[in-house]
């Protein structure tokens with residue numbers, strides 16, 4: 001089983017590449033499901049048939065579906081939200097504050113991931129290909145399981161305590177406060193468990209990887225580097241790059257065409273230098289939109305040729321610790337990173353690593369929890385943080 005997420009800037013060909021990969025796999029005798037988490041219905045347009053929230057067979061071995069995250073959210077969380085809203089309103093908080101307290105940031109999107117997880121664990125597929133929304137949203141989505149776990153682990157217990165301490169006040173004001181209906185606490189617990197599973201599923205490089213789709217233009221290549229940094233920061237493995245809409249040599253006959261050919265060639269060279277070791281697969285700019293299964297299979301053949309469309313990423317270990325002269329060095333693999341872009345914050349047993357607007361909470365390996373961070377550097381595809389045993393936690397002469 002393999003799970004591949006296709007992401008990239010808006011309009012570069014994510015839906016087309018995901019559809020072409022699925023169509024090719026099915027044509028080669030594998031069972032493939034392509035899932036769109038993008039509310040725009042372009043996957044249905046690429047296959048030329050309507051799609052809904054259940055997998056629909058498109059061709060032999062090929063199925064497609066359009067996740068309705070809002071629907072899933074309403075089904076499993078509306079009860080929790082309504083209860084909290086009622087409780088807080090009754091306690092004298094106005095509607096707006098109650099609303100703020102009960103809306104989990106981006107919760108609807110996370111349900112798209114839960115749907116993907118269900119298909120990965122319960123579906124009959126050899127591969128699940130996810131046609132993601134453009135990069136920025138995808139990154140937010142991929143950061144969510146971690147962010148929401150943080151909410152559930154840290155904010156929810158406080159939230160629950162506050163609710164409990166409000167009880168006497170609420171009781172005086174407005175009769176008995178509504179008790180949590182059966183299942184509210186269960187729902188939170190279940191969500192927490194599911195998020196952990198989603199996070200583990202996405203961070204397992206033999207199962208999951210991200211494929212970055214782009215068009216060969218210099219601005220796009222620059223953005224691709226930032227995306228690779230952000231994905232690595234969150235611990236997601238990138239297996240390859242798809243360079244789509246590569247102009248065919250025959251347009252070189254006119255000055256306009258020759259200029260575009262030269263610009264694309266330069267961007268492709270820059271890309272190859274930027275991502276050494278990462279396969280770059282190409283698909284030519286076609287004379288017509290690749291719509292329907294035969295056109296997508298053909299595009300898939302061009303992309304993968306004799307290679308396996310499900311080859312996993314060749315990944316560097318995302319997190320390693322080395323001991324050197326009584327100090328420890330934590331290495332977090334993050335490509336294209338400069339020290340000036342890195343901010344570090346220690347928070348209990350976690351290290352918060354921020355790089356260019358993206359934050360990642362890393363649970364420190366147990367050996368480092370009783371150490372203090374004494375310095376950091378970046379470069380060569382990694383952030384290095386040096387730790388020294390904390391003399392207060394490790395008194396001199398104490399047995400280590």
Ligand SMILES: Nc1ncnc2c1ncn2[C@@H]1O[C@H](COP(=O)(O)OP(=O)(O)OP(=O)(O)O)[C@@H](O)[C@H]1O
Nearest residue numbers: 010011012013014015016245284285286288289290
């Ligand atoms: N190699 C190609 N040659 C010609 N047309 C292409 C090619 N690849 C994609 N297209 C067309 O370009 C348009 C955009 O492609 P697609 O929908 O796959 O991009 P996307 O990255 O999914 O876009 P969005 O960000 O809007 O989801 C579509 O009309 C598609 O048919």
Ligand SMILES: [Mg+2]
Nearest residue numbers: 014015038042
């Ligand atoms: Mg799309």
